[in-house]
Each structure stands twice: as C-alpha cells, then as structure tokens.
Amino acid sequence: MKLTLWTYEGPPHVGAMRVATGMTGLHYVLHAPQGDTYADLLFTMIERRNHRPPVTYTTFQARDLGGDTANLFKDAAREAYARFAPQAMIVGASCTAELIQDDPGGLAEAIGLPCPVIPLDLPSYQRKENFGADETFHQIVRALAKPMPRTDAITCNILGATALGFRNRDDVAEVTKLLGLMGISVNVAAPLGASPADIARMGQAHFNVLLYPETGESAARALERSCGQPYTKVVPLGVGATRDFLHEVAALTGLSPQVDESALRLPWWSASVDSTYLTGKRVFLFGDATHVIAAARIAATEIGFEVVGMGCYNREFARPMRAAAKAYGLEALITDDYLEVEDAIAAAAPELILGTQQERHIGKRLGIPCAVISSPVHVQDFPARYSPQMGFEGANVIFDTWIHPLVMGLEEHLLTMFREDFEFHSDAGPSHHGAKADLRDMQQAEPEVVAPMPVTPPTGAPLWQAAAERELKKIPFFVRGKAKRNTEIYAQDKGVAEISVETLYEAKAHYAR
Amino acid sequence: MSLDTPARGCRDTPVLKERGQREVFCGLTGIIWLHRKMQDAFFLVVGSRTCAHLLQSAAGVMIFAEPRFGTAILEEKDLAGLADANTELDREVARLLARRPDIKQLFLVGSCPSEVIKLDLARAAERLSAHHAPHVRVYNYSGSGIETTFTQGEDACLAAMVPTLADTSARELLVVGALPDVVEDQCLSLLAQLGIGPVRMLPARRSADLPAVGANTVFALVQPFLGDTHAALIRRGATHLPAAFPFGEEGTTAWLWAVAQEFGVPRAHFEAVTAAPRARAAKAVAAHAATLSGKSVFFFPDSQLEIPLARFLARECGMTPIEVGTPYLHAAITGPDLDLLPEGPVISEGQDVERQLDRQHAARPDLTVCGLGLANPLEAKGHTTKWAIELVFTPVHFYEQAGDLAGLFSRPLRRKALLTAGGQP
Numbered sequence: 001m002k003l004t005l006w007t008y009e010g011p012p013h014v015g016a017m018r019v020a021t022g023m024t025g026l027h028y029v030l031h032a033p034q035g036d037t038y039a040d041l042l043f044t045m046i047e048r049r050n051h052r053p054p055v056t057y058t059t060f061q062a063r064d065l066g067g068d069t070a071n072l073f074k075d076a077a078r079e080a081y082a083r084f085a086p087q088a089m090i091v092g093a094s095c096t097a098e099l100i101q102d103d104p105g106g107l108a109e110a111i112g113l114p115c116p117v118i119p120l121d122l123p124s125y126q127r128k129e130n131f132g133a134d135e136t137f138h139q140i141v142r143a144l145a146k147p148m149p150r151t152d153a154i155t156c157n158i159l160g161a162t163a164l165g166f167r168n169r170d171d172v173a174e175v176t177k178l179l180g181l182m183g184i185s186v187n188v189a190a191p192l193g194a195s196p197a198d199i200a201r202m203g204q205a206h207f208n209v210l211l212y213p214e215t216g217e218s219a220a221r222a223l224e225r226s227c228g229q230p231y232t233k234v235v236p237l238g239v240g241a242t243r244d245f246l247h248e249v250a251a252l253t254g255l256s257p258q259v260d261e262s263a264l265r266l267p268w269w270s271a272s273v274d275s276t277y278l279t280g281k282r283v284f285l286f287g288d289a290t291h292v293i294a295a296a297r298i299a300a301t302e303i304g305f306e307v308v309g310m311g312c313y314n315r316e317f318a319r320p321m322r323a324a325a326k327a328y329g330l331e332a333l334i335t336d337d338y339l340e341v342e343d344a345i346a347a348a349a350p351e352l353i354l355g356t357q358q359e360r361h362i363g364k365r366l367g368i369p370c371a372v373i374s375s376p377v378h379v380q381d382f383p384a385r386y387s388p389q390m391g392f393e394g395a396n397v398i399f400d401t402w403i404h405p406l407v408m409g410l411e412e413h414l415l416t417m418f419r420e421d422f423e424f425h426s427d428a429g430p431s432h433h434g435a436k437a438d439l440r441d442m443q444q445a446e447p448e449v450v451a452p453m454p455v456t457p458p459t460g461a462p463l464w465q466a467a468a469e470r471e472l473k474k475i476p477f478f479v480r481g482k483a484k485r486n487t488e489i490y491a492q493d494k495g496v497a498e499i500s501v502e503t504l505y506e507a508k509a510h511y512a513r
Numbered sequence: 514m515s516l517d518t519p520a521r522g523c524r525d526t527p528v529l530k531e532r533g534q535r536e537v538f539c540g541l542t543g544i545i546w547l548h549r550k551m552q553d554a555f556f557l558v559v560g561s562r563t564c565a566h567l568l569q570s571a572a573g574v575m576i577f578a579e580p581r582f583g584t585a586i587l588e589e590k591d592l593a594g595l596a597d598a599n600t601e602l603d604r605e606v607a608r609l610l611a612r613r614p615d616i617k618q619l620f621l622v623g624s625c626p627s628e629v630i631k632l633d634l635a636r637a638a639e640r641l642s643a644h645h646a647p648h649v650r651v652y653n654y655s656g657s658g659i660e661t662t663f664t665q666g667e668d669a670c671l672a673a674m675v676p677t678l679a680d681t682s683a684r685e686l687l688v689v690g691a692l693p694d695v696v697e698d699q700c701l702s703l704l705a706q707l708g709i710g711p712v713r714m715l716p717a718r719r720s721a722d723l724p725a726v727g728a729n730t731v732f733a734l735v736q737p738f739l740g741d742t743h744a745a746l747i748r749r750g751a752t753h754l755p756a757a758f759p760f761g762e763e764g765t766t767a768w769l770w771a772v773a774q775e776f777g778v779p780r781a782h783f784e785a786v787t788a789a790p791r792a793r794a795a796k797a798v799a800a801h802a803a804t805l806s807g808k809s810v811f812f813f814p815d816s817q818l819e820i821p822l823a824r825f826l827a828r829e830c831g832m833t834p835i836e837v838g839t840p841y842l843h844a845a846i847t848g849p850d851l852d853l854l855p856e857g858p859v860i861s862e863g864q865d866v867e868r869q870l871d872r873q874h875a876a877r878p879d880l881t882v883c884g885l886g887l888a889n890p891l892e893a894k895g896h897t898t899k900w901a902i903e904l905v906f907t908p909v910h911f912y913e914q915a916g917d918l919a920g921l922f923s924r925p926l927r928r929k930a931l932l933t934a935g936g937q938p
Binding site (some may be wrong): 001003007009010011013014033034035037040041042044045049051056058060061062065076095097101125128189280315500 | 561584586658659888889
C-alpha cells in the first residue's frame with residue numbers, strides 16, 4: 001500500500017483507452033464498475049475530442065457481484081458490436097473487474113463475434129498507463145499485422161502516437177514531413193489515426209519509425225520479429241537528435257540524410273548574442289524518460305544550460321535514464337512520488353524547471369519558472385496551433401517554449417543593478433508576462449531586523465547574520481536559492497558557524513566560474 | 514404562503530427505470546468538495562491507481578495547497594493477504610497523521626477494489642479511532658462505484674457521521690448538506706432574521722462544531738441526494754421537514770416557509786423578512802429567463818439535483834423539460850419538487866447511456882444537461898449543452914444565487930447565439 005496524492009500515470013486500462021481512442025474502427029469493451037467512465041473526460045475535456053472514446057463499460061454494481069457479471073459482460077460485448085460494428089474489438093478488465101476474474105477474453109471468444117477480438121491482460125495492481133498503451137498496441141499488431149510484400153517505393157510506419165499524448169498529433173505530422181524531405185512516404189502511422197485495416201497492412205512498409213518508445217516499443221519489436229522490419233532507435237527531439245535520426249534512416253534506406261534545413265531556426269536563435277544570458281542557467285528536468293533524455297541533450301548542447309537534475313516517473317526506462325544522467329555527472333531521480341520530485345527540485349534550486357503539469361505546480365509553489373516537456377499534461381498543453389516537439393519545427397517550438405518563462409537578458413541585468421527598485425524588483429516577475437507587478441511601498445522603511453542571539457541550531461548548520469540575510473535578499477530571486485545553498489556549503493566546509501556578508505562574497509568568489 | 518401547484522405534477526408519473534452503461538462519476542468524487550468544506554478532515558481512499566487518477570482528473574485543476582485527500586493504493590501484496598493490508602493501512606495512517614497534526618477527522622473511504630476484496634474498513638476505523646483518540650476521530654464510508662453514484666458519496670459520508678453525533682434533547686434545527694460557505698452564511702442569516710434557532714449544520718466546518726442530535730431535533734435537507742443520511746437521522750429520533758429544495762425564488766421560499774411553519778414564525782414576519790430577497794431573486798432570474806423561456810431541456814442523470822432543477826427551469830424560467838434523468842429517485846425527499854413540476858417530461862431513473870442518447874438525439878432539445886464525458890461530443894453534433902458538474906461546484910442555493918443558477922443554463926445558449934452570429938455553424 002502506498003499513499004499517493006497526485007499520480008503521473010493512470011491505470012493500465014487508461015493506456016488501452018489511449019490506443020483505442022486514437023484509432024478508428026476499433027471498439028473497447030471494458031469490464032468495469034460504474035464510475036470508471038470518468039476516463040472519458042480525459043479525452044473529451046482535456047484533449048477536447050469531439051467524439052466519445054469508443055469504449056463500452058459493463059457498469060456492474062454491488063448487487064451484480066453475487067450474480068452473473070459474466071453475462072453482463074457478454075451482453076455488453078454483443079450490444080457494442082451490434083451498435084458500433086467495429087472492424088476489431090479489444091476486451092479487458094479494469095482494476096475491480098480484474099479481482100472478480102471473469103476472463104473477458106474467454107467470454108468474448110465464447111459469444112463468437114464476427115470480427116477479430118483481441119483480449120488484453122493488463123495487471124492493474126502492478127503496472128501503469130504507459131505499459132497499458134504499449135501492451136495494447138503490441139497485442140493489436142500481433143493479432144492483425146502479417147508479413148506481406150514490401151511497397152515498391154520506400155515507405156515506413158510511424159509507431160507510438162496515441163490519443164492524449166503530449167503533442168503526438170503534430171509530431172506525427174512533422175516527422176511525416178521530415179521523412180518526405182528524404183523521399184520516404186508513410187505507409188501507416190499508428191495507433192493515432194489508424195484503423196484495424198491499416199494495422200493489417202503495416203507489413204508492407206520497409207521499416208518502422210519508433211516515435212515514442214514508452215507506447216510503441218513492444219509493437220516495434222514484434223514487427224521486427226514477425227515482418228522483418230528494422231526500427232529506428234533515435235527519437236528526433238532537438239536539432240542534433242533530428243540529424244542523427246536522418247542519418248539512422250539513411251543507413252536503413254540508402255537515401256541521403258541531407259535535407260533542406262532552411263526552416264530550422266533554433267541554432268541561430270541560440271547563437272545570437274541576445275541569448276548569451278542563457279549560458280549556464282541551471283535547469284531541472286523531469287517527465288517520461290524519452291522526453292527528459294532528449295531535453296537534457298537540447299538543454300546542454302543546443303541552448304547552453306546546465307543540467308542540475310533529471311529523472312523520470314516510468315521505472316521501465318530507469319536504465320537508459322540513469323545512463324543519460326551519468327553523462328551529466330548526475331544521479332537520476334526515478335520516482336512516481338511528486339513530493340520526492342518537489343524535494344529534489346527544492347534542493348537543486350534550479351532557475352528553470354522542464355517537466356510535466358505536476359512540475360508546473362511545483363514550480364508555482366517554489367517560485368521557479370517552468371516549461372512543459374512531457375505527459376502528463378493539462379488542457380492548456382493541447383494548443384490549437386501547430387506545435388510539434390519533434391523535427392526542425394519542433395526544435396523551433398522548444399526554443400520558444402523554454403525561453404518564454406525566463407526573465408529576459410537585459411531585464412535580468414537591470415534587476416541585478418537596481419536590486420530594490422520599488423516597481424522592478426525580483427518578486428514582480430518577468431515583465432513580458434503581463435501579470436500586474438506588485439509595487440512596493442516606497443515609504444516603507446526597511447524592517448529593522450532584530451538580530452537574534454546566535455544560537456547554534458541542533459543540526460550544526462551555519463547561522464545567517466541579519467546583515468548577510470539582507471544582502472542575500474538583494475540577490476535576484478532566480479539565483480538566490482543557489483547563492484544561499486553555495487554559501488551554506490562553503491561555510492560548513494570552512495567550519496564557519498555564522499555567515500556574514502564577507503562569507504557570502506567569499507563563497508561567491510569560491511564558486512565563480 | 515401557498516404555492517401555486519400545477520393541475521398535475523410529476524409525483525405519479527410512471528418512472529422509466531433503466532439499467533446499462535452509466536456515464537456518471539462514482540461517490541469518491543464528493544471528496545473534492547467535502548475536503549474543502551470540512552477544514553480539519555482528511556479523506557483517505559483505500560483503492561487503486563484508478564481511484565487516485567479519478568480524483569485528480571475530476572478535480573480538473575489540481576488543488577495544490579497540499580490536498581487533504583489521498584489514495585492508499587492497493588498493490589499486489591495487499592491483495593494476497595488482508596492481514597498485511599491492515600498492517601499497511603495502520604502504518605500509512607500513522608505516517609499521515611504524524612505529518613498532518615492539524616487533522617482532527619480522518620475518513621477511510623472504501624472503493625470498488627476494497628469492497629470486492631472485503632477489506633473491513635469499519636473495523637479498521639474502530640481500531641484506528643481507539644489508537645489515535647482523542648486527537649483524531651476515524652470514520653469510514655464507501656464511495657465505491659459499485660455502491661454509490663457521484664453525490665451519493667456525500668450522503669454516505671454524512672450518514673457515517675450521524676451515529677457518532679452526541680445526544681441532545683434540545684429543540685434545534687439541523688440543516689443537512691454541504692453548502693459553499695457564502696451560501697451557508699446567507700442561509701443562517703435568513704433563519705436568524707426569521708427568529709429560528711438554534712441552527713446547526715451537518716457537515717460542520719470544523720469537528721468542534723459538529724451538531725448533536727435527538728428526539729427534539731428537526732432537520733431540513735438542502736441537497737436532494739441525502740437519502741441514507743435522512744434515514745440515519747430518523748433512526749436517531751430526529752424529524753424531517755419535507756420541502757421543495759432551495760433553488761430559485763420559489764424553491765427557497767417554499768423551503769424557508771416549511772421551516773418557518775415548524776418554528777411558529779408568523780406569516781407577516783415571514784413576508785417582511787423574505788420580501789426584499791425574493792424580489793431580488795425574481796429580478797435576477799428574469800434577466801436569464803428571457804433567454805431560456807420557451808426552450809426545451811433534457812437532463813442526463815448526474816447529481817440527483819435534476820428533479821428540483823427541472824422544477825426551477827420549468828416554473829421560474831419558462832423552459833419545457835423533455836426528459837429528467839436522475840441516478841436515483843427518492844420520492845420521500847423530492848416529492849414536494851415532483852408535485853410542483855408540471856406533468857409532461859419523461860422521468861427516468863438509472864441509465865443506459867446509448868439508449869438515452871438515442872432519445873436525446875430524437876428529441877433535439879434546445880439544451881442538454883449532461884456530464885463531462887458527453888458534453889463535447891454532443892456539442893460537436895450541434896447540440897447545446899450544460900455540463901452538470903458545474904451545478905454541484907458553483908454556489909446555486911437560496912435567493913442571492915437564483916440568478917447565477919439561471920445564468921448557468923442561459924450562458925451556453927447565449928454563447929451559441931454569439932458564435933452563430935459570428936458565422937460559425
């Protein structure tokens with residue numbers, strides 16, 4: 001039993017819903033109690049879908065439990081087929097139905113529906129949403145995709161995009177465009193936008209592009225085995241990764257990796273002198289492993305940030321995550337407990353957080369700006385405009401999105417020069433964000449701090465003298481956390497019990513880079 | 514004070530009872546408002562990842578002042594041995610209470626999985642209550658989907674508190690049902706002006722203010738979904754004052770008059786106290802009735818507020834209800850509203866969502882009141898919808914909110930008109 005306040009991932013059957021809802025012509029009969037229909041609103045409200053998810057819930061109640069929940073399932077499956085006439089059906093159980101062990105797969109087989117029925121076995125008490133999506137897509141591919149002759153022209157499938165995925169709609173479009181520049185057309189993109197009939201013709205592609213390992217890797221492996229299709233390992237997030245991806249595709253196809261890069265703006269935007277202030281800004285990254293690993297590379301090598309913490313909530317990818325973190329001299333944080341993430345962020349005192357909607361809230365609490373790079377995301381992260389993360393346009397979007405929350409370069413300098421300006425102080429927030437600046441009372445005298453008797457705290461942590469504390473407050477908020485932490489470490493190392501203004505500046509000189 | 518009842522109301526209308534897929538929340542959802550209402554309470558769901566995911570999705574935006582609710586997620590090993598599950602639960606509760614010394618009431622909330630594996634949370638609550646007394650009182654109720662629909666979670670929660678309330682022989686009015694604080698204050702102020710008192714509230718904002726109950730307690734419900742709480746209070750000897758629910762000018766007046774009569778308030782004094790707020794409410798509603806009048810409305814079942822709201826829309830806003838769906842129909846509780854609702858609409862209980870969608874599609878109502886899962890798909894088909902959950906999450910009771918309540922229904926119609934005028938289909 002584990003106490004959870006907020007979760008990064010839903011249960012595995014929600015992952016199955018992401019696959020079903022992304023597809024057309026597929027129906028999901030879910031053995032589930034009343035209330036599990038809440039999941040519909042993830043799609044209709046958060047993603048603003050204009051259709052109900054293609055899911056029939058059996059809706060059993062307490063009074064059914066002694067009776068015949070199995071027949072309830074059979075009736076629901078028959079009626080769903082009659083009403084929706086899907087090309088194929090997936091059947092499974094939510095967490096509660098798993099406990100009553102009705103075997104939806106066996107029941108559906110027994111009633112002999114005139115379409116392929118694919119049973120799902122998603123262990124609700126062990127696994128989570130991404131696993132559910134990955135496994136569901138895998139089972140659909142296993143059941144429907146068969147080896148077949150290749151297309152004459154070079155084609156590929158794009159794997160892993162689902163409903164409710166972070167920017168999946170636009171990533172598929174952007175990667176399709178990118179492959180088009182190389183002369184490759186897309187055979188099938190799945191699950192998002194595909195029908196069971198499309199899945200059945202996946203075998204004719206020459207290779208697969210694995211866009212999202214979290215939700216598509218098992219299917220990619222299955223297709224490699226059954227249809228002999230190799231799949232790409234590089235996820236084209238960022239400039240470097242996109243170029244690596246093009247080279248990987250070139251190696252698979254014999255086509256040239258040189259494509260028109262005239263629409264790519266991130267490198268120049270990053271090199272232009274106004275971006276100098278971004279140098280070495282401390283960023284903390286958290287999200288799904290694929291997005292975080294790619295974002296770390298962009299942050300460190302394409303924007304010039306310093307990565308001071310990174311981690312992921314999906315334990316399945318702990319190994320590559322740890323390896324990536326090591327390259328930045330970091331220990332990866334692998335957890336799905338947001339309180340742990342909050343503690344780690346507070347301890348690292350970054351100037352920018354790149355995370356999920358959870359980290360956005362953490363940032364709000366800690367007063368640290370945040371940009372969203374990964375699921376789970378909320379309604380505001382499903383923009384109306386074209387807004388991919390992958391490919392060259394994705395890199396442009398990433399530059400804009402990450403820079404926007406920060407205080408701009410010259411503004412930052414002014415804050416440093418005139419630290420206690422009454423209308424332009426550090427608590428007023430970046431001026432381009434439009435929130436009303438919180439004007440300080442000019443007449444207000446500096447509160448006279450009565451210096452407390454220096455008592456050594458039980459932890460042995462050094463004590464801040466009142467003057468040093470005042471000086472610390474003059475440091476702009478976006479570096480204050482770091483300065484405080486560095487000074488305390490410095491004082492502890494030097495055996496200084498009380499931090500004076502001098503200690504503060506000695507520490508600053510010590511950590512100068 | 515007499516109500517102008519229709520020639521025939523809906524009390525004797527045959528009810529269309531349906532079973533099938535239900536597009537409704539489970540009772541856990543009530544935690545979202547209950548934990549804000551009871552400021553020293555923590556709600557600990559003993560359930561699955563689905564329960565935790567529901568709570569954060571239904572909450573819509575996260576309440577990031579560390580929420581006073583959480584889910585103890587059952588794992589494989591908890592399912593294998595219930596003894597271990599109890600030990601684990603005790604440990605999680607001890608940790609939680611150590612971190613939150615401000616918590617005075619802890620609700621162990623049962624879920625579908627905890628009910629199915631028969632984890633005895635009532636005994637766990639007794640055990641933990643003894644262990645953490647007197648600082649924390651531990652209650653238990655079920656918010657599971659196999660037993661409760663949406664607002665029934667609040668009913669189960671309040672019903673679980675009733676047996677533990679202190680005894681009293683005092684003649685007191687007990688107002689039952691969670692109200693937004695601003696509405697609660699208005700309600701108390703009206704009752705005070707009428708000279709009715711003492712008045713107690715269930716739930717109370719803090720555990721120290723919990724009411725006592727006994728044979729001289731009379732209680733009035735402000736929410737129509739409190740069937741079990743109603744029964745539990747009657748078991749304690751309290752007397753129920755049946756009344757139409759305080760939605761709109763008419764409903765509020767009827768509710769207050771039922772209470773006033775019980776407490777012997779003279780008619781003239783009642784008129785004097787209510788005249789001004791009644792006039793304000795009527796004026797505010799009239800502004801929206803211009804948009805709503807003559808339009809038809811179709812209710813999918815959601816919160817059990819449907820019958821009183823249909824009565825309000827029909828009688829004060831001039832709308833024509835086509836179907837009024839409700840998860841459960843408590844005739845003893847909504848009877849006065851059914852009497853006032855003019856005959857005509859289909860009254861349906863329970864749900865088979867596909868069939869109901871067929872009926873809704875055939876009826877083509879001007880306004881459809883439905884849950885979040887259905888609203889956008891129906892809008893995309895050209896229907897105008899009002900999401901029902903907002904009716905539970907907005908202050909809508911009593912005189913000063915009557916206009917706001919009408920506004921919740923008129924806004925989608927006005928919006929549709931604006932966009933249509935702007936050239937949208």
